[in-house]
Amino acid sequence: MAREQILSQEDRDWIKRMFAQLAEIGKTGHGYERVAYTPNDWQAKQLIRDAMEQAGLVVHMDAAGNLIGRLEGRRPELPAVVTGSHIDTVPSGGNFDGSVGVIGSLCAIRRILREGRPLRSMELWVFAGHESSRFGFAHLGSRSICGFTETEKWSKLVDRYGKTIPEVFRECGLDFSQLASCERDFSQLASFTELHIEQGPVLEQHHTPIGIVTDIAAPIRLSVQVKGMAAHSGTTSMDNRHDALAAAARMVLSVRERARSYAEEGIVGTVGYMQVKPNAMNIIPGEVEFWIDVRGRDFSRTSHVIDLVRADLLSIAREEKNNVSIDTISVAKPVHLNDHLIQLAARICEENHIPYLNMVGGGGHDTQEIARRMPAVVLHIPCRNGVSHAPDEFASLESIYYGVKALTALLACQTKAVSIDGLA
Numbered sequence: 261m262a263r264e265q266i267l268s269q270e271d272r273d274w275i276k277r278m279f280a281q282l283a284e285i286g287k288t289g290h291g292y293e294r295v296a297y298t299p300n301d302w303q304a305k306q307l308i309r310d311a312m313e314q315a316g317l318v319v320h321m322d323a324a325g326n327l328i329g330r331l332e333g334r335r336p337e338l339p340a341v342v343t344g345s346h347i348d349t350v351p352s353g354g355n356f357d358g359s360v361g362v363i364g365s366l367c368a369i370r371r372i373l374r375e376g377r378p379l380r381s382m383e384l385w386v387f388a389g390h391e392s393s394r395f396g397f398a399h400l401g402s403r404s405i406c407g408f409t410e411t412e413k414w415s416k417l418v419d420r421y422g423k424t425i426p427e428v429f430r431e432c433g434l435d436f437s438q439l440a441s442c443e444r445d446f447s448q449l450a451s452f453t454e455l456h457i458e459q460g461p462v463l464e465q466h467h468t469p470i471g472i473v474t475d476i477a478a479p480i481r482l483s484v485q486v487k488g489m490a491a492h493s494g495t496t497s498m499d500n501r502h503d504a505l506a507a508a509a510r511m512v513l514s515v516r517e518r519a520r521s522y523a524e525e526g527i528v529g530t531v532g533y534m535q536v537k538p539n540a541m542n543i544i545p546g547e548v549e550f551w552i553d554v555r556g557r558d559f560s561r562t563s564h565v566i567d568l569v570r571a572d573l574l575s576i577a578r579e580e581k582n583n584v585s586i587d588t589i590s591v592a593k594p595v596h597l598n599d600h601l602i603q604l605a606a607r608i609c610e611e612n613h614i615p616y617l618n619m620v621g622g623g624g625h626d627t628q629e630i631a632r633r634m635p636a637v638v639l640h641i642p643c644r645n646g647v648s649h650a651p652d653e654f655a656s657l658e659s660i661y662y663g664v665k666a667l668t669a670l671l672a673c674q675t676k677a678v679s680i681d682g683l684a
């Protein structure tokens with residue numbers, strides 16, 4: 261007997277077609293470029309908006325550029341069940357980060373609608389400005405929906421072309437001064453579920469189609485300035501140097517060692533950015549700036565590792581006869597997702613014979629904002645080699661079908677119920 265298909269041929273064809281159409285937008289020959297608030301991003305949004313309207317959703321764009329689609333239920337007074345993700349990419353990104361959740365959510369709603377109009381209303385949110393690549397901070401759209409706007413601060417930030425957010429908004433036909441109007445009344449909303457590629461290798465390594473995210477890790481980020489003394493590389497003896505790069509190199513390794521010693525607790529530490537001055541072959545480096553990103557699922561452990569790293573940096577600087585100054589760039593708190601939804605998702609997977617595992621999410625999701633306002637959960641699907649934010653980013657159709665199947669079942673059981681355990 262032939263193996264049962266995960267989704268109907270109609271759904272499979274629809275998903276294939278949507279990804280193929282999206283792939284036509286912003287294709288550069290080196291990945292995809294649909295950076296937030298650019299014409300490519302807007303074109304992708306139009307494609308999604310058209311598909312949402314075809315599915316029967318009433319769609320509007322809020323002041324932040326989020327697409328909000330709503331399907332009125334038979335009992336519209338009940339809090340709505342919400343799903344969604346983002347559609348923007350990093351420069352030279354892939355075709356799956358975010359879009360799996362947007363296209364997947366719409367497919368799930370189409371499948372639920374085929375069984376008749378659901379009891380509860382449903383909403384599909386397509387978040388604007390998810391990636392930090394445009395303005396240096398992430399989740400502009402979801403933070404606006406939550407009422408976590410920093411209008412004063414945001415109005416002064418510029419992109420790489422020197423354009424401010426209000427200017428960019430104006431070009432997109434949006435009014436930055438109306439940003440506060442994006443905040444939703446969360447008493448009218450029951451839950452939020454985001455389907456997303458894992459952006460890590462765990463599911464692929466375990467040959468498991470679904471990851472139920474229990475916690476979203478969050479980074480503490482430091483900016484470090486090391487000051488030594490620039491000098492001639494030929495005439496300065498080895499014991500008479502203040503080599504800022506040699507000191508910084510030891511500091512980078514100490515970040516790695518500290519993170520490694522807490523690896524079992526889920527801590528990861530990275531130095532991914534460094535600038536060396538004067539950066540010349542025959543000059544001993546006089547100044548180095550680098551950034552540290554340490555993250556984990558437990559805020560107190562992450563803070564503890566950061567304290568250890570700070571102490572290491574100070575003692576290395578002393579030994580290396582350099583000065584070091586350390587500034588905190590940002591402190592984000594990990595988010596624990598809703599236990600009722602986590603359990604519900606597990607039950608749904610079991611009932612549908614979909615293997616799953618619980619996991620910590622290492623990447624940033626809009627859900628980490630939403631989860632501060634209402635019950636929320638994230639479902640991960642595998643992506644090839646764990647790669648994302650790169651042209652090699654890839655999720656197989658088979659993986660996406662499994663994700664859509666699990667998402668549909670999870671949303672459907674909530675939309676049928678007048679009351680949901682632990683939820684509004």
Ligand SMILES: [Zn+2]
Nearest residue numbers: 346357358456
């Ligand atoms: Zn994403």
